[in-house]
Structure formats: C-alpha cells, structure tokens
Amino acid sequence: VEFFFDFASPYGYLAGTQIDALAGRFGRRVTWRPFVLAAAFKATGMRPVMEQPLRGDYLLHDVPRFARLLGVPFVQPPVMPMHSIAASRAFYWLEEDRPELAHFLALSIWQSHFGAGQDLGPPAAVAALAGRMGIDPDALLAGIEQASVKQRLRDETDRAIARGIFGSPTMVVDGEAFWGADRLGQVERWLGGRW
Amino acid sequence: VEFFFDFASPYGYLAGTQIDALAGRFGRRVTWRPFVLAAAFKATGMRPVMEQPLRGDYLLHDVPRFARLLGVPFVQPPVMPMHSIAASRAFYWLEEDRPELAHFLALSIWQSHFGAGQDLGPPAAVAALAGRMGIDPDALLAGIEQASVKQRLRDETDRAIARGIFGSPTMVVDGEAFWGADRLGQVERWLGGRW
Numbered sequence: 001v002e003f004f005f006d007f008a009s010p011y012g013y014l015a016g017t018q019i020d021a022l023a024g025r026f027g028r029r030v031t032w033r034p035f036v037l038a039a040a041f042k043a044t045g046m047r048p049v050m051e052q053p054l055r056g057d058y059l060l061h062d063v064p065r066f067a068r069l070l071g072v073p074f075v076q077p078p079v080m081p082m083h084s085i086a087a088s089r090a091f092y093w094l095e096e097d098r099p100e101l102a103h104f105l106a107l108s109i110w111q112s113h114f115g116a117g118q119d120l121g122p123p124a125a126v127a128a129l130a131g132r133m134g135i136d137p138d139a140l141l142a143g144i145e146q147a148s149v150k151q152r153l154r155d156e157t158d159r160a161i162a163r164g165i166f167g168s169p170t171m172v173v174d175g176e177a178f179w180g181a182d183r184l185g186q187v188e189r190w191l192g193g194r195w
Numbered sequence: 196v197e198f199f200f201d202f203a204s205p206y207g208y209l210a211g212t213q214i215d216a217l218a219g220r221f222g223r224r225v226t227w228r229p230f231v232l233a234a235a236f237k238a239t240g241m242r243p244v245m246e247q248p249l250r251g252d253y254l255l256h257d258v259p260r261f262a263r264l265l266g267v268p269f270v271q272p273p274v275m276p277m278h279s280i281a282a283s284r285a286f287y288w289l290e291e292d293r294p295e296l297a298h299f300l301a302l303s304i305w306q307s308h309f310g311a312g313q314d315l316g317p318p319a320a321v322a323a324l325a326g327r328m329g330i331d332p333d334a335l336l337a338g339i340e341q342a343s344v345k346q347r348l349r350d351e352t353d354r355a356i357a358r359g360i361f362g363s364p365t366m367v368v369d370g371e372a373f374w375g376a377d378r379l380g381q382v383e384r385w386l387g388g389r390w
Contacts, residue, residue: 040249043248043249044247044248044249044250045242045247045248046241046247046250047240052239052240052241052361053238053239053240054235054238054239054356054359054360054361055239055241055361057359058359058361058372058374061372062374065371065390066381068390069381069384069390161249164249164252164253165249166247166249166250166253167250176260177253177256179253179257180375180377182375182377182378182381183377185380186261186264186377189264195260195263195264
C-alpha cells in the first residue's frame with residue numbers, strides 16, 4: 001500500500017491516523033510518500049481548498065466532525081494551508097537511511113500540527129520536534145537544504161503526478177488509486193478482496 | 196433529508212441510487228433538489244472534473260468501480276458532462292403539482308443516462324422518457340420554457356449556494372451538510388445518532 005499526501009492536507013492527516021492499522025489488519029505495510037500538492041494543482045488547475053469560497057468553510061466544519069467520528073484529536077493550526085516543504089524534505093532526508101524513523105517523524109509532525117494545533121511549517125519547528133525524537137536538529141536543518149534532498153522531493157512529486165495522483169490523500173493498493181480520506185472504507189474493502 | 200445534485204454528476208447518480216432507501220431505514224424522507232452546479236463553480240472557482248487533467252481520468256475509472264461496489268449499473272454516456280438544464284427544469288416543472296412523479300422522473304433520467312448510457316441532455320430525450328411514464332411530452336417541452344420554471348431553477352441554485360453548497364451530491368441532514376457520494380456512510384451514521 002502506498003500513501004501519497006501533502007503534510008498541509010488535513011484529510012491527509014485524518015487518513016494518516018488510520019492507514020497503517022487498516023493495512024496491518026490485512027498483513028500489509030504502508031509506504032508513506034509525501035509530495036508537493038501545489039505541483040499537482042498546477043497540472044489540474046485546482047487551488048488550495050482554503051482559498052476557495054464555500055469550500056474553505058465546509059472544510060473547517062467537516063474536518064473536526066470527521067476527526068470526532070474517527071476519535072482522533074484535531075485542533076485548527078494557526079496557518080492553513082501549512083507550508084509543508086520543510087516537513088516533506090525532512091521526511092526524505094531521514095528516509096534515506098532510517099525509513100522507520102522517517103515514518104514516525106511524519107506521524108509526529110501531524111500529531112503536533114493538526115492534532116495539537118502547532119504550526120509545523122517553519123523548518124525550526126520541524127527541527128525542534130525531531131530533536132525531541134533524538135534526531136540531531138542541526139543535521140536536519142542542513143539536510144533539508146541539500147540539493148539531493150530537494151531533488152528527491154521534486155522527483156517523488158513528478159512520479160506521483162505521472163501516475164495520475166492529483167489529491168491528498170491518495171491510497172494506492174496494488175495499483176488501484178483511491179482519493180480521499182472518505183475512501184478508507186473502500187481501501188479496506190479492496191484489501192479484503194477486490195470487487 | 197435534502198439531496199442536492201446536478202443531473203450531470205455521476206457521483207450524484209451513485210448517491211441517488213442509495214439515498215432514499217438509506218433515509219427510509221431511519222423513517223426519513225428525502226427532498227430532491229437539483230441545482231446548476233456550474234453556478235456554484237463560479238463561486239468557488241472550480242471547473243467540471245471532466246475538463247481537468249488527471250481528475251477526469253480518475254473519475255472514469257472510479258465511477259464504474261464505485262458502481263460495482265454498490266451493485267448498480269453504470270454505462271458511460273456519450274456526452275460528459277451532460278447538459279442538465281432540461282432535466283432540472285423538467286423536474287421543477289413537474290414538482291409544482293406532482294412531487295412524487297418528479298422524484299420518479301429524476302430517478303428515471305439517471306437510470307437512462309448513467310445506468311444505460313443514453314444521453315438525457317437534449318430536451319427531446321427528457322420529453323420522450325417522460326412520455327413513457329405517462330407525462331405529456333409536449334406539455335413538458337412547453338413547461339421547461341416557462342419563465343417561472345426557469346426562474347425556479349435559478350432560485351433553487353441561489354438558495355443552495357447561499358447555504359454553502361458547492362458540490363454534487365450534497366446531502367443535508369438536520370442542517371448538517373455532507374459532500375460526496377463517498378459520505379453516504381457518514382450520512383447513515385449521522386441519521387443513526389449524531390456524533
């Protein structure tokens with residue numbers, strides 16, 4: 001199972017609280033794949049939901065309601081949409097050598113950002129959080145400025161778009177893409193036996 | 196329960212095959228409310244999905260897959276998006292005096308359009324279908340040209356947008372809006388006891 005998302009996406013967060021356990025029930029593991037949603041928006045002509053009349057208001061009502069249904073915390077962060085580039089680069093910087101830790105960092109970023117309402121956009125905020133996980137914050141701050149790490153995020157984004165991914169979250173199960181946190185039920189059904 | 200949709204919306208069709216029975220399980224009736232989605236798009240800046248790169252391809256794969264899961268027929272119509280103005284006006288023309296029949300006409304339009312792949316965009320196609328239901332096709336063709344019927348559709352569209360509705364389908368339960376056919380499960384949960 002591949003899990004494509006932008007850290008800035010609250011629906012990504014909601015799905016991220018569920019996807020590992022959901023796949024685990026079918027003995028499957030999940031590869032987390034942050035990408036730059038803004039690049040996909042350039043391809044489709046979409047804009048961030050928060051910048052759209054009507055849709056932004058719906059999101060601000062819908063996300064907390066959805067979170068209550070799932071039983072996960074949601075606190076509206078001060079900046080929406082979040083500037084997610086530092087978080088995404090930090091993920092790939094760490095993933096190179098320590099994929100398990102990168103996965104855990106991603107979960108922690110979302111727990112702080114959407115779970116506790118702390119803005120994890122600034123590189124310093126990501127570094128401080130990583131520091132509390134035993135990751136050298138200065139190494140992280142240097143790492144996310146490496147040309148290879150920047151390129152990695154661009155490559156992952158290009159690959160996602162080339163595979164037709166345009167929204168966050170998108171779950172891909174055996175090549176089958178499901179867009180949206182509200183499709184977790186269909187992902188579960190597909191894992192249980194495609195229809 | 197209010198059910199807002201544009202006849203051109205395949206996800207509206209999918210939800211429309213389920214919503215009456217779903218609400219009925221909780222002793223509730225559904226008021227169908229076609230509106231002009233293009234007017235909502237003007238408010239939000241969205242465009243029809245079929246005109247968007249990546250998203251159109253996803254829809255053409257996702258809708259038949261979703262239909263199989265629900266066990267309802269789907270045949271891709273020759274024109275997408277459908278020109279839905281005649282269908283929507285015919286609904287309100289009929290609803291004035293015969294709301295039950297208007298509801299049945301709406302179901303029949305979708306059964307033909309998305310269930311059987313016949314283009315129900317042209318007024319003549321709507322009139323012919325209505326004729327097979329015992330409705331005078333000439334009266335319908337005259338009715339959908341009445342200024343009052345045209346105005347009714349504009350008014351219903353304005354009212355929907357004023358209530359924050361921007362997508363098709365949107366189900367409203369006791370003032371709570373749920374956007375998308377993939378939210379039928381949440382509608383069911385809400386009807387069973389809000390969370």
